[in-house]
Amino acid sequence: MTDEEVLARIYTGLDREGPGDPADVAWAIKRLGLNGARAVCDAGCGSGADSETLANALPKAQITAIEQLPHLVKEAQARCERIPNVTVRQGDMARLDGPFDLIWCAGAIYFLGVTAGLRGWRSGLAAGGTVAFSEPVLLGSADETVSAFWQEYPAITNLDGIAARIEAADFEVLDHRQIIGAAWQRYYTPLAAHLVALRATDDPGLREPVAATEREIALWRTAQDRIAYALMLARPR
Template sequence: MVDDAFLTLHREMTRQGPGTSEDVRWALSQLDLPDAPNVLDAACGPGADLVTLAECLPRARIEGIDQLPHLVEEARTATDRFTNVTVSTGDMAQINGFYDLIWCSGALYFLGVTEGLTLWKRALTTDGAVAFSEPVLPADAPQSAKDFWADYPAISDLDGITARVEAAGYVVQDHRLITGMAWADYYAQLGGRIASLRPGADAALAQVLDDAAREIALWRQAPGDIAYALILARPGFGAI
């Protein structure tokens, strides 16, 4: 259950996690999608990636879902100029296909990589793909980066993510790291929210603001070593 103070902090942000429109464009350039694909943004948040998907894929049928109604409203506002985008409240664990692409930025870890990919296999077309970003920590990362991810026990290096993908019967087609600017932009927005909410914050909100400020401070100690891996994966040959 996400508490109210956490939701207050994250309101009115264009993204709910690190990522850029360039990441979406790169993924689309690597995937040989049909001319008019069916695309789902699973856990779309406030809809930044839906906008890029719609700009890049004008003939696509694009759906966004998120479990939080206020984010669905924000995503609808962000995409209201696109006639081929619909956004609804829903559970990404219960999707029905068929999609040529399931895009999922910074959210598959809520289901678990293997568990989520296994669920989504039946919602993909024959050549369908999943593109998702997942925390990654190289084995030789400095202690400051390990401290940053201390609350995410499933964290692994790239080989570990690949193993979790393959355990779901998928193969990794390609990957790239999301680091640096994407994180700086995200934390600049979050830092702005912290500063604007600090005056008059009650105890619960002050605690959430402190936690977020600590997260940003930890990131600042190792900005080059804290990354998401953007993974492009497809069900492997013969996978059920």
């Protein structure tokens, strides 16, 4: 089984593929005073959880959801097929045509790097447009559990570090909030149930990836108050 096939088996049929909550979307929209016929991009939309939330919160807006993985594109298209103001496309979020009033990116900018991602999105923003993205954040000095949890993301930093990466792209931070607790529960609870089902298939190619994902969830369970994303609102200077 290729890595891509393994990913497709594990991250399939989930409500979402990373931590997040409709309340995060609502907070960003309210904080930015967004309404009316806006153009919004959900970059790295996964199976489209936030595309749906954005579309419902902004019924006059046009939401363009971009995802690179074909099986998630299909899931997002199925989820959004009855929502008239969402278009889901397979594509590379590093290159966004725009112009967008809001580029929303939940748990995906780390694939590009915060500074490189923002630099690349500048030309895809409308005048006065904003990027809202969530990014792993260290809340204090990382203990053993937190370090083990973020082992595969050595670039993780604290809030000041994220702000510095935003500044390096010549953007300014408008506001931020923590994504912690319930938003992670919303991600991990369906994933944990899916892993139980995968384990029952006894597919040898899935044994280790399933076990690794179970370890990730177990680490999170013991450090729920210290494992977080920061949701950042940033605008070009």
